[in-house]
Amino acid sequence: MSDNTRAFAATWSAPVPESERLDIAAFYEHVWRRRPMVWRGCGADFLSPPLDWERVAEVERLPVRELGAAEARLSPDRTVLFVNQAQHAVPELDAACLALAEEFGWEECTADLSVTREQGAGIGCHFDHSDNFVVQQQGSKSWRVGLPSDTAPRRQRARMLEAKGFVPSGTLPPEVPQVRLEPGDVLYLPLFAPHEGVESASEEGSISVSFSCNARSALGSWMGPLMRRLSLEPEWWGPVPLDGPDPGRLSAALHRAFEDVLGQAGSRDGGDRAPVPTARPDTSPPPPAPTAD
Ligand SMILES: [Fe+2]
16 A cells, blocks of 8 residues: 555545635645545635525425526425536626636536425435535535446446436445535535435424536547537548558547547636636545445
8 A cells, every 4th residue: 555545545534624714725735636634614705695394494485497407306394405517597696606616716606595394304315417515505414425426437437428318326335435515615526426315303303405527528628619620620520541441540530639629628618717726626536435335
């Protein structure tokens, strides 16, 4: 075991690391896509004021036509309300998403609203193709959180490619850390890390908001533009000679198109927003974890 791996193992055998101050640069350097993290009392850095029960009741009364692109799902026993893409229906969440995207250097931020009204209620164990920041608004919620490496690469791939019919259920290791969030606390859930949150106490119910930075693959981002650019290259749009294509000319045209597409992406990303080099995918060795599914 390398020193680097040993350091991760030591970190993960302890409870989920906590802090009382959000330091974005340090977060990207040490935490991003590696392991969960809790910030106690930092909820106002994400959303202020917090959503209260009155505001949630207003959202629940919204007619479907006013939900826009948001999608509300109520469990059959009415104990769990989950509003996917809630920023489309709740203006204060939309404003928070814009501010967070700017602050963290993301292309886009979305928000899901989760409301439970029974102890133990939740949406079940799963993993996402996004990095999530769960901000507890009212009541309390207990979380069990794994690591990205707890989700097998083939399942990560299926999620990123949005394979038809794939269900992103999660598998947690037996000794998984647990953490309880109180109002104002924030929990970071890394991309692909399985997680499950349930309401801690039934008297009050729980309201939480999950802000997400959705992961994009190179295939999803560049394949379409690359195909369109290649359609301008005679070697690619023209009829292939009977004696076969010229691999050298095809390859040269492919490289030209590739450079063009990446160049345009670079100039688009380099607009008003400062680059966030630390937001690149973490390539250091992942912490060890039991093999999952
Ligand atoms: Fe999730």
